[in-house]
Amino acid sequence: MGLKSKFICSLAFGLSAGSCAIAAPQTGTWLIANGQNAYGGDIINIDAQDSKLFVIFAVGEVPNNTYFLYGRGTMDGDSVVLDLTSSKDLSVRRVTGGFDTSTTGVLNFPGVGQRSVYRVKLDDESNPASMIGMWSFSNLASEGGAGTAQLRIFTSIIEGTADGNGIAFDSTQNFGCEYKVRGGLQGYMLCVDTTNPSLLTAYILKRSANEAGGFYSRDGNITGTGLAHRLVSSDSKVSLVLKTGNEAQNIMRSAMQNFSYNYESLAKQILLKKKQ
16 A cells, blocks of 8 residues: 555645645744855844744844844745845845745845745754653644644653654553654654554654644555644653563554555655655
8 A cells, every 4th residue: 555645735734835844934043054144144033923924133243333134024835025124224125035844944135145044943853852741743634624633742762763763652652753864754753653553643744843744644645734733841851761671662663663664665755756
């Protein structure tokens, strides 16, 4: 049974059709990449509310000629248009661009050119311990719009598969997520549900800090969009490392390996097509 090529990334859920990752930029501190700047500034603050953005950053020669560019803009799909006003002379500069994920994007500054920007991250997403805490997982069917949402509380870390860094295991011992560091799903987070042994369900997601977006699979068939969002962090909590011989852990590891073995190459083909 192969992966269906029909794969919907809904803009209604803030998903980029190109990469199937969440495209609404996260509120917070952003940096211009590669040691570059725009008008002398490289630290940008972005506030995103619905389809609107507010941006402010200090530019000019520091410290004597420092001034600010600030203003608001709108998003339409993956595209953004910002009208930034200068606090020095009140001139307005129209900045355009887009965000391919909620933590990365490209902005085009008049007179400067394109600059890659990225959200400052405080956690290593490849580390399974970064998943500890409470998350909401939901899926939306490609046809009909029906879906489900589930609460998952990750409480422990178990040994991972050959192509991952370890599995974040939830309190039911039927659900686990692993960030793939090699193989056909490298760079993606695979989450598998073993509640029903006869029906393998999984999420293949691109994670961006406390959010993740991608698609949902039932026995290798793409049935719709998959989303995840952190509800409660792991602050002040101690990870519980369970014994490796636990049967539920063995089932989870086997199901994770089975998905990669049977569907990884087909999933990779679909993901590559979506990037073109």
